[in-house]
Amino acid sequence: MSLFQDAVLLLNQAGIIQFVDPLNFEVLELPEDALGQSLTDLDTEPMILQLVGAALEQHAPQTAEFVSEKLERQKTLALSIEPYELSDGSAAGWIMITRDLTSLRRLESIERDFITNVSHELRTPLTSIKMAAESLQMGAIANEKFKERFLSNIQRDADRLTRLVNELLVLANVQDAKTALHLASFGLDELLDDVASAMTPHARVNDIALESQFAPNLPIINADRDRLRQVLVNLIDNAIKCNRPNGIVTLAAESDATQVTLKVTDTGIGIPSIDLPRIFDRFFRVDKARSRVTGGTGLGLSLVKDIIEAHGGDIRVESTVNVGTTFTIELPIRAKA
Ligand SMILES: Nc1ncnc2c1ncn2[C@@H]1O[C@H](COP(=O)(O)OP(=O)(O)O)[C@@H](O)[C@H]1O
Ligand SMILES: [Mg+2]
Structure with missing residues (x-):
């Protein structure tokens, strides 16, 4: 559907x-x-009747933007009613143009929320960097212990800002690139082995075992390899970070004639069911305080979902608190971009 349509x-x-x-x-x-029929006799939106009534009574053009109250689907409408007259004098009256702005206004509000979120996410580490620098300047630099602490805070927050900006750039890219994925054919097993060996050291230092369960004869798939790798790295990183000590993360893969199914399962803290519907939202984190320590931005899963959907695939999540979480991806063997 187009962003708006005019009804005349x-x-x-x-x-x-x-x-x-x-x-x-x-x-x-x-x-x-x-x-x-007479428009004012029709049982339609009260605001429209009011505007038409005013135009006819006052012989003056009317315009307004409003949210419908009576229509079956709630809409944001912009209406203008103006007099017209054909040049040969054969007809005169009113031309009423109604523009449905519902989708446009909704997009604008998503955009506003997004900017508010980004500003907030940028401000938090910036404030903390500024505070640490001030403390150092005011004398903390003379104390070895404070000096260490403040400097490492500055470094941590600068890293966080870098990550945030990088993820925002990827996000912007995914959005314009929905139509322009860099598709190529490659063996799924080769990508999985690559991801597993890249993530094994990270799992090990966190006392987590990373296990692979790959079905034999996985197909050659047509997809954006770098992005898909990023998806799996993100999911495994979360699964490691949200696990219990000595927990397990399993990366599983199987396929049928048309699609592959990838699963990342952990034995971790789980996601409360009240948070599940928001888990793929930009900047959403179950525990903001905890993620300040782990350094998460809350953009990872929203990127994951964008990337999978750009391939014509699907992602879903099941979770039980204190038992674990499974993310399941279904991806067409040939991306339907
Ligand atoms: N496997 C998981 N187990 C429990 N919670 C998870 C898991 N994966 C993600 N989450 C929750 O979802 C949030 C969002 O994840 P993500 O978008 O990757 O952001 P980030 O990793 O930057 O915090 C995390 O902060 C965490 O609260
Ligand atoms: Mg993440």
């Missing part, structure tokens, strides 16, 4: 409908037999 309607001087373009049936939910 002509009324004569008395407010009788002379022309309805079919979009009006959708946008204003006008009845099929609206032509020839």
Whole structure:
């Protein structure tokens, strides 16, 4: 659907409908037999009746943007009603244009929330860097222990900012690149081995065992290898970070004729069911305080989901608190970008 559509309607001087373009049936939910009826007699949105009434009474154009109250689907509508007259004088009346702005306004509000979130995420480490620098300047630099602590805080927060900016860049890329994934054919088993060996040292230093369960004869797939690698690294990183001491992370893969199924399972803290619906939202973290320590930005899973969906795949999550979490990806063997 396009971001907005204009529905045009002509009324004569008395407010009788002379022309309805079919979009009006959708946008204003006008009845099929609206032509020839008086608009003000129709059982439609009160704000529209009010504007048309005002135009007819005051002989003055009207415009307004409003959220519908009566329509079956709640919509943000912009309406303008203006007088018109054909140059040969054969007809005169009112032209009413209704623009459905629902999707546009929704997008704008998502964008605003996103900017608010980004600003907040950037400000937190910046404040902390500034505070550490000030403390050092005010004398902490003379104390070995404080000096160490403040300097390492500065470093940690600078790392966090770098990660955040990097993830934002990837996010922007994924968004324009939804149509332009760098697709190539490669063996799934080769990618999985690569990911497993890259993540094994990271698991080991965290006292986690990383296990592989790959079905034999995994197919050659057509996908964006770098992005898919990033997806698996992200999921395994979370599974390690959210595990219990001496826990296990399992990376499993199988396939059928059309798709591959990848699973990352852990034996960790789990995700409370109340948080599951928001887990793929940008910047969402179950425990913000804890993630300040682990350094997470809350962008990882939203990227993962974007990437999988850009391939025409699907991702879902099941979790039990204090038992563990499984992320399941279903990916077409040939990306349907
Ligand atoms: N395997 C998991 N087990 C428990 N919680 C998880 C798991 N994976 C992700 N989460 C929760 O989801 C949040 C968002 O994950 P993610 O988007 O990767 O962000 P980040 O890793 O930067 O915090 C994490 O902060 C964590 O609270
Ligand atoms: Mg993560």
